[in-house]
Amino acid sequence: MEPDLRLNEPDEPDERAAGHVEIEGLAAGYEGARVLDLDRLSIRKGEFLSILGPSGCGKTTLLNSIAGFVRPAAGRIVIDGEDVTGRPPYRRGLGMVFQNYALFPHMTVAANVAYGLRVRRLGKAEQAERVGEALRLVGLEGYAERRPKQLSGGQQQRVALARALAIRPAVLLLDEPLSNLDAKLRREMRVELRAIQRRVGTTMVFVTHDQEEALALSDRIAVLNGGRIEQLGTPDEVYRRPATRFVAQFIGAANVLEGTATGTGGLDLGGLVVNALPGLPEGERAVVAIRPERVRLTAPGTAAGPETGAGVAGTVGYRSFAGDAWHAEVRLADGRTLSVRIADTGAGASDPPGAGTPVVASWDPADVIVLERGGASRPATEAR
Amino acid sequence: MTSAVPGTGAVRRGWWYVLPLAVFLVALFLVPLVRLLRLSFSPVGPYNAALPGWTLSQYARVFTEPYFYGSLLRTAGTALLVAVLCVLLAYPAAYALARRRAGVLRTLLFVIVISPLLTSVVVRTYGWVVLLSGTGVVNRALVATGLRDQPAQLLTSYPAVVIAVTHVLLPFAIIPLTTALGGLDRNLHRASQTLGAGPVRTFLRVTVPLSLPGVVTGALIVFALAMGIYITPLLVGGVTQPLTGIRVYDQVSTVFDYPVAAALSFALLALTVVSTALLAGVFRIWERRLHG
């Protein structure tokens, strides 16, 4: 039940071992107001799984159900073959890192880390050894006798991690643990968290609303929306091949277009035709997505590149500089907008034209993601 | 605190707002106290009338006659006992109140907790008089269950005083403790649980240590109030109870010796201030050892 910290045998997560944590038919919340409704989620041993979704999507409820703080209305949670659904949190052998760290303010760092070990009645010597080991793991060897309030946010975060890892949990649950840190520290902790996970090999379930964080850290990402899993896959899968419109828009804020294929590589959005699409049979309904960074802007009439379709004409609505890139918004003839991201090349060579300038937005047909084909005909939805 | 910068806040001369209160308190609180202090140094003549002049004889009486100084010791002991009882009783109630989510039951429990504050001390105490009287519920239960052959003399006994005073002051312990418990981060309990600690260990190792500030506040308030309470012990315990408040009342209402009553009052005040400060100091050391 309690795997080793495995400090000495760095191990790649074993992709084949399945069925470590099995969640089946999990439902939580009240009848009529289901916060969570999961068919099935299988977490593999040693993997880093992110639960990604907007606030209110049920991701915290899912985590709290696994931890045992929320009693699900239906379903089973099985960890290593044992059904833990009805067990109280303190008999599940899981570790948890809280968003606000939840360090015991009346105990030293060492006492915090030793807390779970004392509960397990480990000998003094072993306790001391494991506390030292855990603090070394997070790089806080010298801080054992400090109080939590004497530490910075990043240090508190590390203590919380050490405390949870010291009990050698079967699974470590992390509830948005990086969201209280400033941007620079957050990036550093992200790298370190991943490194620690690689070293100890503990299965980690990481809840976040930050897509960048999920993409950078995870072996797999479960995108949650409205209490259901929209997509479960590796970071590049969910980014490159989003399964649903929601995933495409939530991760990478893609432009989503819905219309009828013209048969000549165009999509009729209802009066307005957008060109440069992969071949779709004429008359078929389709929903497609185009990433903002895949869109190029050229002046109307300029010869387009050989691989470039005509795309669609419009005017620049606004542009803003974001350091490494420009963000622009192109207003199309029917009023909808396309968002465009243009990497900055320095010296202003790639700057998009100013607001009000007519432009042609174009892209490589290979970059167009087809989300739905032949579905029921619905009114065109907004493009962002 | 803020708005000290001239011309930026609505309150620049905040003292103006405090003036009515200051006048009121000086006229009705400080002046009477000072006059009472003066009285405590007055000699008495025939029929215990206060005379002009200065003497320490009233204080000499207070500190030499066991009738007086014994009551001071007994009062301090009683206040300490009541404070301990109140904290012990307050804990389960405050815990239940703090844990319960908003709803009808929580509102009801809260009303029960503050109900003694909203009813006259006379009413609350009278309830105990009824409960503890010879034909009261407690005695009938004692006889019915065969614990006693005949009704016990519960009224006018020291235990009755302790019970009634504890009841009257219990809300003052529950309220700060509920605030302290309610302010605890729920994640601390959850963290303790995920680390394997069950409800009892979580309570003893996390909840209790972190709620100590509320315990201390409640204990000090109860102690200070118990030092000066006199209506409740008078009603359930009778005028013979050796408590200072009752002795003062007795001196004023039946002996008419105001100067010695005044001296006894100030002895009580001094004892209250000193022992409360002492207790606060002990608690502070204790807390510092715990919280670093």
Next chain:
Amino acid sequence: MGERAYDRAVRLAGVALAAAVFLFLIAPLVVLVVSSFSPTGSMAFPPSGFSLRWYAEVLGSPDWQVSFRLSGLLVLLVVPTTVVIGTLAAYGLAQGSFPGRRLLTGLALSPLMVPEIIIALGLLYYFHGVGLINSLPGLWLAHSLVALPFVVRAVMVSAAQLDPVLERAATSLGAGRFRVFRTVTLPLLRPGILAGAILAGVTSLGEVAVTALVAGANTTTVPLRVFSAVQYQLDPSMAAVSTLLMAASVVVMVVADRFARISEAL
């Protein structure tokens, strides 16, 4: 399964302890209310039947009528007095900045911590000198003194949370100092003022410790009359009065609430 049973036992033990404490708190009050409906002169519990005989007796007695009128009048005098003085003071103490602020805060709250017998004796001796013993103004002032710290403390809780930026915003929009106080500060202090008013009313209605020494034959408030009577007799009429007194406290709370809602609507 044994583990589950242990968990349940722990929880049940906690609930049982809490229930016992709540019972301890409420028992004397419940016994009084129930006994007040006794048809006989005995305080035996539970009573042998139901009657309003003791209420009729109490409400028909001229002595009690005088006391009820006096207690009601005192509440009507004490609440406005303490709310006005206490609110102004709490606001100044919480938001002002002037030398002696801390000292004044301590002074404002000190009547709470000074043994009640000292306040009573101090006022008794003082009122003797100025002829306020056994008089309505004397009781008005005495009750105000006892109730004032409750009001100050309640309003200070609200006043401490008051963001001075809001007042600056109102000033920047052209409001004068009085208008700012009336339109921004007072509404924000309302919860504290309301709580203070309730506490003041209930305190005055139940005050005995000081009243017992400064009142007299012509100024016997309801609780004082109960106090005197309980020392000598035990009959359900006292229970009836106590029940009425409790009911009056509830009325004070409800009226304060209603009053607040009305002021909100205006």
